[in-house]
Amino acid sequence: MMKELFVLAEHRQGQFRDITFEMLSKGVELAEKTGTELTAVMLGKNVKDQAKALAEYAKRVLVVDDAKLENFNSEAYQTVLAQLIKEHKPLLTLIGHTSFGVDLAPSLAVLLNIPLATDCIGVEYQNDTLAVTRQMYGGKVNVKATLNKAESYMITVRQATFPVQKKTPANGEIITVPSPLSEEITVKRFLEYVPPPPGGVDITAAEVLVGVGRGIKDVCNIPIVEELAKALGGTVACSRPIVDKGWLPSDRQVGTSGKTVKPKVYIALGISGAFQHVLGMKGSALIISVNKDANAPIFSVADYGVVDDLFKVVPSLKNKIYELKGQKA
Amino acid sequence: MDIIVCVKHVPETAESDLKIAANAKSIEKTGLVFDINEWDDYGVEEAVRLKEKHGGTVTVITVGSEEADSTLRKSLARGADKGLRLADPKFEGSDSYAVAKILARAIKNLPFNVIITGTQASDDGNAVVGPMLARLLGVPHVTMVKKLEINDQIAKVKRELEGSLEEVVEVRLPAVVSVQTGINEPRYVSIMGIRKAMQKEIKIMGLTDLGLSENEVGEAGSWLKVDKMYVPPVEKQAEFLKGNPDEVAARIAEILKAKGLI
Numbered sequence: 348m349m350k351e352l353f354v355l356a357e358h359r360q361g362q363f364r365d366i367t368f369e370m371l372s373k374g375v376e377l378a379e380k381t382g383t384e385l386t387a388v389m390l391g392k393n394v395k396d397q398a399k400a401l402a403e404y405a406k407r408v409l410v411v412d413d414a415k416l417e418n419f420n421s422e423a424y425q426t427v428l429a430q431l432i433k434e435h436k437p438l439l440t441l442i443g444h445t446s447f448g449v450d451l452a453p454s455l456a457v458l459l460n461i462p463l464a465t466d467c468i469g470v471e472y473q474n475d476t477l478a479v480t481r482q483m484y485g486g487k488v489n490v491k492a493t494l495n496k497a498e499s500y501m502i503t504v505r506q507a508t509f510p511v512q513k514k515t516p517a518n519g520e521i522i523t524v525p526s527p528l529s530e531e532i533t534v535k536r537f538l539e540y541v542p543p544p545p546g547g548v549d550i551t552a553a554e555v556l557v558g559v560g561r562g563i564k565d566v567c568n569i570p571i572v573e574e575l576a577k578a579l580g581g582t583v584a585c586s587r588p589i590v591d592k593g594w595l596p597s598d599r600q601v602g603t604s605g606k607t608v609k610p611k612v613y614i615a616l617g618i619s620g621a622f623q624h625v626l627g628m629k630g631s632a633l634i635i636s637v638n639k640d641a642n643a644p645i646f647s648v649a650d651y652g653v654v655d656d657l658f659k660v661v662p663s664l665k666n667k668i669y670e671l672k673g674q675k676a
Numbered sequence: 677m678d679i680i681v682c683v684k685h686v687p688e689t690a691e692s693d694l695k696i697a698a699n700a701k702s703i704e705k706t707g708l709v710f711d712i713n714e715w716d717d718y719g720v721e722e723a724v725r726l727k728e729k730h731g732g733t734v735t736v737i738t739v740g741s742e743e744a745d746s747t748l749r750k751s752l753a754r755g756a757d758k759g760l761r762l763a764d765p766k767f768e769g770s771d772s773y774a775v776a777k778i779l780a781r782a783i784k785n786l787p788f789n790v791i792i793t794g795t796q797a798s799d800d801g802n803a804v805v806g807p808m809l810a811r812l813l814g815v816p817h818v819t820m821v822k823k824l825e826i827n828d829q830i831a832k833v834k835r836e837l838e839g840s841l842e843e844v845v846e847v848r849l850p851a852v853v854s855v856q857t858g859i860n861e862p863r864y865v866s867i868m869g870i871r872k873a874m875q876k877e878i879k880i881m882g883l884t885d886l887g888l889s890e891n892e893v894g895e896a897g898s899w900l901k902v903d904k905m906y907v908p909p910v911e912k913q914a915e916f917l918k919g920n921p922d923e924v925a926a927r928i929a930e931i932l933k934a935k936g937l938i
Binding site: 359418420444449450454456458463464481482486487489492534555561587591597604614634635642646647649651654655656659664667668671 | 689692693799800801803805806807808810812816818819832834838841842851857898901903904905908916917922924926929931932933935937
C-alpha cells in the first residue's frame with residue numbers, strides 16, 4: 348500500500364472547524380507532491396454521516412465512533428491517534444494549531460517519538476526532508492526550519508493560512524475503525540462549554556471601530572481612544588494584551604480568541620498586528636493604522652499607515668473630525 | 677502543595693525594531709531588553725496564589741545562561757521559594773523538545789503536585805514545552821488555561837477556545853497546567869520581596885548533574901533545525917501618510933469623509 352498522509356478533522360458541537368478543510372486542501376496538494384494518499388481521520392460520537400464531507404477531499408476516511416469521543420479530550424484522542432499512527436505509519440500528520448491541537452500534538456509527538464513542528468504557515472517535502480515555515484517574535488520574523496529525518500512527521504497548521512480549495516470530489520472510502528478506548532478516561536475529563544456572558548457590547552455590529560493595543564501604554568490613556576471613537580460615532584475595540592491587563596472587558600477583544608469584525612473602517616492604534624489579531628479584523632472595508640514601528644506587521648494589512656506616536660496623532664485627528672462635522676470637540 | 681513553575685528569559689520584541697543577525701539564523705540580541713516571558717509571569721503569579729491558598733512551596737526553574745538569573749530573581753521576588761537554573765554549554769542549540777527533556781530530567785527527582793508553564797513563549801511561539809514535559813513525566817496536562825481551581829487531587833480549569841468560547845475541564849494531579857495570559861493580575865513586586873529574593877538560593881545544574889547524555893540535548897537532541905531567518909515578505913503594503921501629526925490627522929479625516937464615515 349502507498350504511504351499515507353493524515354489530516355485530523357477538527358469539529359466542535361456538531362460543526363467542522365474551518366481548519367479541517369484548510370488542512371484537507373493543503374493535504375491534497377502535499378499528497379500529490381509526496382506521492383502519498385490522503386487519509387482524513389475523524390474521532391467523535393455518531394459522526395459517520397458527517398464524515399462524508401471529508402471524503403470529498405480524502406482518498407480514505409478513518410472514523411472512530413465512540414461515545415467517549417463526543418467532546419475533545421487530549422488523553423482520549425492521544426490513545427486513539429497513537430494506535431492509528433503506529434498502524435498506518437503516515438509520512439505526515441496534520442493537526443490544527445488550535446486550542447485542541449495545542450493540547451494534543453506535543454504530547455502525542457513525544458509519545459510516538461515523531462518530530463513535530465508547530466504553528467506552520469508553509470510545508471515542503473524535498474529529498475526525503477521535511478521543511479516548514481513558521482513565525483517568531485509575534486510575526487516579525489519568518490523561520491525556515493528542517494525536521495530531523497524520520498519515517499513519520501507531525502505538524503500543526505496555523506488557522507486561516509491555507510485557502511480552502513474545492514477539487515474534483517475524491518469519493519473517498521469511509522472506514523469505521525473500532526475504538527481502542529476500553530474504559531472511560533478519568534485522568535482528564537471534559538465537563539462543559541462556557542459561552543461568553545450575555546449582554547455587553549457587540550463590536551461585530553459596529554460600523555466604525557477604533558482598536559487599541561499595547562502602544563496605549565497605560566490604562567489611564569484609554570480615554571484618548573474613547574474620545575476618538577465618540578467623535579466618529581464608533582466603538583472602541585482592542586487587542587488581547589489590553590483585555591489581559593484588565594483595561595477593557597473581554598467583549599471588546601478582536602482576534603482568534605475574541606471576535607471577528609468587518610466594520611466599514613477599523614482604526615488600529617498602537618497595535619503591532621500579531622496574526623491572532625489580524626485574523627479578526629482583516630475583513631474590514633478600510634483599515635487605517637497608527638504605529639511607531641514602521642516594520643509592524645499591521646502595515647501589511649492596513650490600507651493607510653502612519654508611522655508616528657499615537658499620542659500626537661489621535662488628539663489632532665479627533666479635532667479635525669469635529670472641525671469637518673462643524674462641531675466643537 | 678509542591679508547585680514547580682518553568683520560566684523562560686526572553687527578549688522583549690513587541691515594541692522593538694528587530695534585526696536579523698548576519699548568519700540569518702537568529703536575531704541581533706544587542707540592544708534588546710530581556711525579561712521573563714509574559715505567559716510565564718502569569719504562571720509565577722498563579723503558583724504563588726496557589727501557595728497562599730493551599731500552603732507549600734514554589735520552585736521556579738529555567739534552562740538558560742547566567743543572564744536568566746534576573747528572571748529567576750523576579751519570580752523569587754514575587755513569592756517563589758527556590759530557584760533552579762539548568763545550564764550547560766552542551767544545552768546550546770536545544771529546541772523546545774530538548775528543553776522539555778532537560779526540564780523533565782530535573783523535575784523527575786523533585787516532589788510536585790502541580791507544574792505550571794506558560795502556554796507559549798513570546799519568542800518562538802512553539803506552545804509545546806508544557807504538554808511535552810507532561811508526557812515525559814507520565815502525567816496529564818492541560819493547556820490554554822484561563823482559570824485554575826484545585827480541590828483535593830483534582831484541578832478544575834477553564835480552557836480558552838476560539839471565538840470567545842471556553843470549556844471546563846478536570847485533570848487529576850499531579851499534572852502540568854499551561855496558563856494563558858490574563859489568567860490573573862500579576863502583583864507588583866515589593867521592595868521587601870526584592871530584598872528577600874536576594875537571599876534566596878538559586879541552584880545550578882548541568883548535563884552530568886542531571887544524568888543526561890550529550891546526544892539527548894543541544895542540536896543532537898532536537899527535532900528542529902533553523903535553516904534561515906528572514907523578514908516576512910510583504911504581500912501588500914499600506915500607503916504611508918507622511919507629514920507632521922496635524923497633517924497626517926487631516927489626511928485621515930479627509931479619507932474618512934470621502935468614504936462617508938464623517
